[in-house]
Amino acid sequence: MPDGNPPDQIEAAVRAVLGTLSGDLTVTEAALLGELEALGREVKRAKSEIAALSVEDINESHIPAATDELDAVVEHTATATNEILDACETLESLQSKLDEGSAQALGNAVTRIYEACSFQDITGQRIAKVVSALKAIEARVAAVTGSFGSLPSAVGKRADATEGEQLANGPQLPTNASSQADIDALLASFD
Amino acid sequence: MDKNLNVLIVDDYKTMLRIIRNLLKQLEFDNVEEASDGQEALSKLRTGNFGLVISDWNMAPMTGLDLLKEVRADARLKDTPFIMITAESKTENVVAAKQAGVSNYIVKPFNAETLRGKIEKVLGNA
Numbered sequence: 001m002p003d004g005n006p007p008d009q010i011e012a013a014v015r016a017v018l019g020t021l022s023g024d025l026t027v028t029e030a031a032l033l034g035e036l037e038a039l040g041r042e043v044k045r046a047k048s049e050i051a052a053l054s055v056e057d058i059n060e061s062h063i064p065a066a067t068d069e070l071d072a073v074v075e076h077t078a079t080a081t082n083e084i085l086d087a088c089e090t091l092e093s094l095q096s097k098l099d100e101g102s103a104q105a106l107g108n109a110v111t112r113i114y115e116a117c118s119f120q121d122i123t124g125q126r127i128a129k130v131v132s133a134l135k136a137i138e139a140r141v142a143a144v145t146g147s148f149g150s151l152p153s154a155v156g157k158r159a160d161a162t163e164g165e166q167l168a169n170g171p172q173l174p175t176n177a178s179s180q181a182d183i184d185a186l187l188a189s190f191d
Numbered sequence: 192m193d194k195n196l197n198v199l200i201v202d203d204y205k206t207m208l209r210i211i212r213n214l215l216k217q218l219e220f221d222n223v224e225e226a227s228d229g230q231e232a233l234s235k236l237r238t239g240n241f242g243l244v245i246s247d248w249n250m251a252p253m254t255g256l257d258l259l260k261e262v263r264a265d266a267r268l269k270d271t272p273f274i275m276i277t278a279e280s281k282t283e284n285v286v287a288a289k290q291a292g293v294s295n296y297i298v299k300p301f302n303a304e305t306l307r308g309k310i311e312k313v314l315g316n317a
Contacts, residue, residue: 081206089213111217111303114210118300121204125249125278164229164254167287171278171299178280180298180305186285187296 014040055145063138067131074124081120088113125170192314196242197222201232201258202276203250211245211276214303218310229253233261236268243314248277248284256291263292272313276301 014036025033088110095103158165171177178186198220200211208225215223224239226232228250236244244262248255255275262268275288278299285296295309 078206082209085206085209085213092213107217111214114213115300115302117206117210121202121207122278122299124204162254162257163287164248164256164258164260167256167279167281167284168249168254169279169281169284170249172280178282178285178298180301183280183285183296183298186282187289190289 010043011040014043050145055141058141059138059145063134063141067134070127070131070134074127077120077123081117084113084117122171129170192311193242194219195222196220196314197224197240198243198245199224199226199232199235199239199241201226201229201244201246201250201255203227203247207247211306214306217303218307220310229255229258229261232258236262236271237265241271243310244271244273245276246273248275248279248288256287259288259291259293274309274313276306 017036018033091106092110095106098106198215200208200215200223202208202211202225205227208227212223212225215221224235224241226235229246230253232244232246233253235241244258246255246258253261255277259273259275262271262273272294273292274295274297275293276297276299277284280298288296294313297305297309
């Protein structure tokens with residue numbers, strides 16, 4: 001049997017078995033022969049389908065490009081957020097020059113901008129989750145195109161991860177997330 | 192409430208550190224130091240004198256929960272008020288933080304009023 005990939009090994013095995021079948025065939029042997037021929041055709045079809053998919057492109061360009069784009073998104077939002085925060089700090093420094101009412105209004109507006117700027121952290125954490133999912137897909141595609149052999153086990157938490165690491169899930173989707181009120185109620189239930 | 196106490200804010204996102212620092216400034220807390228993960232925070236806590244820790248959860252190499260456990264296990268630091276500010280909003284996270292001795296828990300995104308209220312509650316009880 002050749003050393004090649006598992007699909008090649010299956011094809012070779014089918015050919016080898018077919019080669020041993022000669023002379024008059026029993027009904028069972030004929031049925032087996034039919035099954036083996038079907039299996040051989042199936043393997044050939046699967047190979048050409050995988051070739052047609054050009055899955056190598058996924059790992060060679062698509063996934064690295066996608067993760068680079070996402071990294072750039074995080075970088076751009078961080079730069080823009082810092083610009084916004086610079087501007088807010090300038091505005092706050094002007095408060096002392098304003099009358100009390102205007103200073104209060106400006107302070108309130110700046111606070112709302114600070115609160116909104118936390119989007120950079122939340123979106124950054126969400127994008128990090130997507131990047132890690134893409135990397136898991138990349139590893140699996142590499143395993144499938146390399147051979148039909150064993151797939152890497154799902155990307156998960158390390159066995160020796162601390163409780164803090166195991167529970168670091170990142171932001172939940174809005175429909176699943178607990179509100180501050182939910183969390184306050186949960187904490188109060190311990191008292 | 193002593194607003195001159197030293198506050199340590201811990202987050203791996205620089206923008207979040209800056210936001211929290213600015214919100215604390217509005218609340219007249221001017222003595223604020225920063226750390227970008229649990230390990231850096233722990234060494235600052237051990238060498239400094241902090242009256243309040245405000246920490247994120249999801250950081251490497253040491254998470255906020257692991258930092259909290261270290262703080263509660265340290266004879267000198269164990270009574271330091273510790274507020275978690277995190278996007279981790281699952282019940283299991285809140286329960287784990289509570290069991291580890293968190294003083295209060297704020298979910299991101301949060302508003303300035305929530306931060307003020309929790310600080311008052313925590314320092315009032317300190």
